[in-house]
Amino acid sequence: MKAGDFDGLFTAGSDPAVWAGHPAKERYKPEIFRQYFDAQMASKSTLVFIERETGKLIGCSRYYVAPDQPQAVAIGFTFLNNAYWGGTTNFEIKRLMLDHAFESVDDVWFHIDPTNIRSQKATAKLGAVHAYDAVLDISGSPVNWMCFRLTRHAWANVRSAHRR
Template identity: 40%
Template sequence: MPFDFQPTFKGALVELRPLRPDDADDLFAVASDLLIWEQHLIRDRYKPDVFSTFFLESLTSRGALAVLDCKDGRIIGSSRFHAYNAQAREVEIGWTFLARSHWGRKYNREIKQLMLRHAFRFVKRVVFLIGSQNVRSQKAIEKLGSIRVGSRPDTAGRDSYVYEITSVPA
């Protein structure tokens, strides 16, 4: 069975669905907060032209998901499946960002739990590639039980840590 990169999920807090072209304005409203990007490798995604490139890359990846708040249906972020390797039985989850109004609560945890639950229907290992300066994301993924297993350059040659998880956290 081939990996489904753009499923739809609904949890208690969030709904994840495939990212659509008409999500651009709503997602930019979230992404335009420069503090979201302060620890990311690409720190200027809050700028319209940089975000536009990121958004188009997200759409063409065919693995990007919009994250909606179940309370009001508003887009509060995005995440993505990437780099599925059927032979190694692994997939990457990344490019996640969330409105600051939803930080420090259970939203990111639920997003990742939903994505992990889906991924483990197809794979034995999920990988997260996180920039070495992105301590906030490193801590968030460690809270889920991910373990740092090494480092490698990302696709642009920037230093990143490799984390892995092999089961859905409780």
């Protein structure tokens, strides 16, 4: 991610439906998206998603160390333009991120808003299981999160099934 990605990412996230399941439901507004973008830039670990055919930015995600699982890696702060929901895009993005993460850790965690059913289902398709709920300060204030754990073994099984 670089500073020049703001306009493309804002365009990708400008539909209110993109943020309906996220804790900050008004990120489609420029001033609120700016705060999100600046935080992702500051993390220095955000990856942008680019549509191959057009070069258009369609979303982003990042790795982070979660306060409840400091020995593992977490993936989050993800959004994907809703034109890419329901297909293979999210799986392919997460495949790249997870394959990289599992080179150095045994578990990957996902922290999901309890109202974000779409993300819960997408994360379960990756092989992650709901381990527990916790109040955590991941993005600036303590809120309730559903904590999903994906083991290296479970991911290997999902990857194997997708190769067939």
